[in-house]
Amino acid sequence: MALAVASSASIAGSISSRSNPSHQQSKAPQFVSFQPLDRSHLSSTAGSSSPRRCSVRPLNAEPKRNDSIVPLAATMVAPVTEVVGKVEVEDYEQLAKDLENASPLEIMDKALEKFGNDIAIAFSGAEDVALIEYAHLTGRPFRVFSLDTGRLNPETYKYFDTVEKHYGIHIEYMFPDAVEVQALVRNKGLFSFYEDGHQECCRVRKVRPLRRALKGLRAWITGQRKDQSPGTRSEIPVVQEDPSFEGMDGGIGSLVKWNPVANVEGRDIWNFLRAMNVPVNSLHLQGYVSIGCEPCTRPVLPGQHEREGRWWWEDAKAKECGLHKGNIKDENVGQLNSNGNGAIHTNGTATETDIFNSQSVVTLTRAGMENLLKLENRREPWLVVLYAPWCRFCQAMEGSYVELAEKLAGTGIKVGKFRADGKQKAFAQSELQLGSFPTILFFPQHSSRPIKYPSEKRDVDSLTAFVNALR
DSSP states (O other): OOOOOOOGGGSOSOSSOOOOGGGGGOSSOOOOOOOOOOGGGGGGGTTOOSOOOOOOOOOOOOOOOTTOSSOOGGGOOOOOSOOOOOOOOOOHHHHHHHTTTSOHHHHHHHHHHHHGGGEEEEOOSSTTHHHHHHHHHHTSOOOEEEEOOSOBOHHHHHHHHHHHHHHTOOOEEEOOOHHHHHHHHHHHOTTTHHHHOSHHHHIIIIIHHHHHHHTTOSEEEOOOOTTSSTTTSTTOOSEEEOSSOOOTTOSTTSOEEEOTTTTOOHHHHHHHHHHTTOOOOGGGGGTOOSOOBGGGBOOOOTTOOGGGGBSTTSOGGGOOOSTTGGGOOOOOOOOOOTTSOSOEEETTEEEEOOOOOOTTSEEOOHHHHHHHHHOSSOSSOEEEEEEOTTOHHHHHTHHHHHHHHHHHTTTTOEEEEEEOSGGGHHHHHHHSOOOSSSEEEEEOTTOSSOEEOOOSOOSHHHHHHHHHHHO
């Protein structure tokens, strides 16, 4: 889908009203809610050269816990001068179909028009700044909130300040409950997620603060894209009733989730940011693509998918922190055909096409892998990749692995693949050192114990060096 890029000069008006200078002398902060913008007069303000800042009522929050030791800034509720009426019931599945081929700018405009001050953009400090730029280009008022987990990179905090100044806005920050964080750290330490998974920490630092934020809204806007995460985001619509969280009215269907860039590819997002001269997080220049908390985020290497820099020690299908947990579907994978090749079926329907297809790559069955484990005196060594065809990380290394297999043909080293998801996953985890996909094993000629490839550099030269060191 092509991006619709609009010049900021062609968009009349400012996104917010100027703060009253007299308020600067007030001893107490003053908050006002957005007033509907009279778009017929936008052209009269187009020539203003100074940034225009806005102050909006903060996101509503759940009542503060009795045992909380610090007040939550988000619990402050400002006087409301105008209340946006409840949005009429709408068929959002049909609306998603109607907007399937719409530009992100058009989708953003529709969302802001429909929900007014009861919708906000979720901003993480990464490339989802594109959402703020699109909102700015609509000329409508908009709100932005972010989750400060307390463990973000210093560069991200600096970037938040840059974005506020660039657009003349105030980001509404949500913080985790201090008592819950204290209990987690005291009981399990600062880095428990490396041992038992990231879900508990994310639940305390991200999911619960998000839940409080969304309780004050009727809709929110996210930067999810279909190409971002294997197994979790490939089917997200541009608009949907949120499957996981509730809005201010409570109950199922009380919150609407907009994903304006769902159909946009990452490279097109970056082309848009460059074209519009949008400031970006300096971490991107250091190899970071998807950016989260500092302990759980790292740069990606050539040949790696962008989400492989997040929670790299876990399974690719678990790479959601809980903010979009509705994306994760129960795994219900059927068995492979007799030789372990071809498509798989879920409820009788073909869902994935197999990968690493080459005459130089041998497809191994469960029995074949068990035999490899038993042999202590093999006639030739084996290099085997444990993979899942839905895994974007496996897909990213397909070309280099096939090239390596063709390069090793005739050298006495066999190259194979073993599909290790579904019913084979437990076996692969217990017997084959599977931690996450892909896992690469080398079976030496005179040893039954396979050696796990320790690096995440999966280019041909790196894999060749690994094989040559052990052959």
